[in-house]
Amino acid sequence: MSGGFRSRAGGTPPTPPTTPAPSAAGRPGRRTHRGGRENATAGPAAHSRRGAAGSGGAAATRGRAGNPKNRRFLAPADGPAVDMARRVAVDVLWKVREDGAFGNLVLPQFLSEAQLSGRDAAFATEITYGSLRTMGICDAIIDAASDRPVGRLDGVVLDCLRLGVYQLLFTKVESHAAVDTTVRLAGLLAGGRVTGFVNAVMRRISRTPASVWLDTLAPSDPLARAAWMTGHPGWIAESFAAALAAGPEDPRPRPADGKLPADLNEALAADSSRPGIHLVARPGELTQEELCALTGAAPARFSPYGAYLDSGNPADFDCVRQGLAAVQDEGSQLIARALTEVPVDGPDGGRWLDLCAGPGGKAALIGGIAAIAGARLDAVELAPHRAELIRKTVRDMPVTVITADGTNPPLEPGYDRILVDAPCSGLGALRRRPEARWVKRESAIAELTELQQALLESAVGLLRPGGVIIYSTCSPDIRETRGVVDAVAGSHDNLVELPAGSYFCGMRDTGGFASVQMWPHRHGTDAMFAAVLKKTI
Structure with a gap:
């Protein structure tokens, strides 16, 4: 083994828990509000607001005044030079x-305040998102290289170490630069007494290649190892494996050791990659061809309204600022479009409903199509501030925003088309929130599935005979996808599931069910799910 690798006890570092995760639990999860799109999460990933878990000892293990609550970034004159x-x-x-x-x-707010752009902004983005995404890995390595448990470190010191370790092990930053800047940053934020400790930890870590750290600390169980190597808690890797392996014969399998889905590592790796920028042209305002010409973007692979932008700030384009186009994942575009494409039995009376409309992206796309088709869309949102966001997004469209509980809204039944884009765990969009994987808790899923079923049942009651429902989530977890669809459809003799793939613009490899399961590694979208249900006449 490479020199310099040692643990607190002076021997081989201990194998971390099966699920590499921050050392302390966050705040209790908040209940997902009904009819909206907020996910149930557990709170901050690392430590309490006061910093250290213990008391006494060196400055590195105490909460300090270096964490003013309203601090933004450090002004250049605050201390020793750190970029x-x-x-x-x-x-x-x-x-x-x-x-x-x-x-x-x-x-983005902090980059603007610091007036960073170009290469400096790109570097800040890379090390910020990277440190958040690999937080569990960094914590385990810090714990192995430190003579103090991670759980007792001051929060600011841990922030600095996470940032430094990510640079050491996952970027091309020179070792001496990563060590030196981390030490100076910690001294600036937490005081000079922590610099010796931070320097010692960083130097121990720098003496061992990233591959050795990862291999040595990785669990032996195949599923736990796949989770560790790709920077995921074990329960999320298990959720992905179950979704990839699920089939009509056994829709909720538990992957056996050594028999993981062939593309699980590819799926987890894609979930840890930075997503591209997906744009959508508002129907009736801009065509895909015009959007690409105005922005330099490439046409989307599937969505006839979509475009891929390699880099840059979408807000810099006039068409985005004027509301003619917007940022929206291609998977979301396809789901919204599909609602308008599935045939209904009998005449379409133009009564369409988005039952969980916040923050309004899908409602805007459906509203644009409704304007062309001579239909009207009702958009339900529980939270008043989110309802106001929808109103701004759908201005000048035939959309009525209703602030109400989606499980029991004050609406007359008889809708032709209903979208239930249900609040969910958000596991399919983790690449857009790099810290979320360490914040979310599996225990929240049971409450979410209860809400999801209530929303879908509400939609069934509002749907006319011959009408269609699309149930969708931005999670591939089978408890939130097939579990909900099967439970609700199985309790209604007049509800049938239609093959959804026909309405997703030629998308292939979407799973073994009638529903569609998208994946970043297969389709370039978030891991979104959609099922099409029709009420028989």
């Missing part, structure tokens, strides 16, 4: 840990 990209990155990590903030929402 602004790393200062912004550590502040995002701090905000995520302290306040449970979404890294993908906080980072």
Whole structure:
């Protein structure tokens, strides 16, 4: 083994738990509101708001005044020179840990405040998202290389170490630069007394290649090893494996050791890759061809409204600022379009419903098509502030936004088409929120499936005979997908499931069921699910 590798006890580092995860539980999960799109999560990934779990000892294991609650990034005159990209990155990590903030929402704000652009902004983005995405791996390595358990480290010190370890093991940053900047950043934030500790940990880690750290700390169980190597908690890797292996004969399998789906590692790796930028042209406002000409984007593989943008800020384009186009994953576009394409029995009376409409992306696409088709869309959202966001998004469209509980909305039955884009765990969109995998808890899924079934039952009651429902989630977890569809469809003799693949623009390899399961590694979309149900006459 390479020199310099040692644990707190001076021997081979202990094998981490089957699920590599931050060392302390977050705040209790908040209940997903009904009719909206917020996911149940467990709170910050790492430590309490006060930082350290213990008391006394060195500064590295104590909460310090280095964490002012309103701190943004450090001004250049705050202390020893540390580049602004790393200062912004550590502040995002701090905000995520302290306040449970979404890294993908906080980072653009901090980049703007710091006036970073070009290569500096790209570097800040890479080390921020990378540190959040590999947080469980970094914590296990820090724990193995430190003489103090990760759970007792001051939160700011841990932020700095995570950022430094990611640079050491997963980027081309020179070892001495990663060590030096991490030490100076920790001293600046937490005080000079922590620099010796941080320096020692970083140097121990730097002496051993990333491949050796990963191989040595990886669990022996094949599924747990796949999770570890791709930076996932074990339960998420198991969820993906079950979804990839599921078939009509056994829709809820538990993968056996050594018999994992052939593309599980590919699926997990794609889930850890940064997603591309998907644009959508608003129907009736802009064509796909016009969108590509205005932005330099390439036509989407499946969606006739979609385009792929390699890089840049979509808000820089006039067509996006004017609402003629928007950012929307191609999978979401296909689901919204499919609702308008599935044939209904009898005349389409133009009464369409989006039962869980927030924040409004699918409602806007459906609303644009409704305007062309002479239909009207009702969009239901429980949270008033999210309902207002929908109103702004669908302005000038034939869309009525209703603030109500989707499980019991004040609506007259008789809808021709209903979309139930249900609140879910969001496991299919983890690549867009790099810290989310370490925040979410499997225990939330039982409550979510109860809500999902209630929403789908509500839709069945609102649907006219001969009408269609699309049930969709941004999760591939079979409890939230096939489990919900089978439970509801099985309790209604007049509800049949139709083959959904016919309405997804030639998409192939979408699973062994009548429903469609998309995957980043197969289709380039988020791992979204959709099933088509029709009420018989």
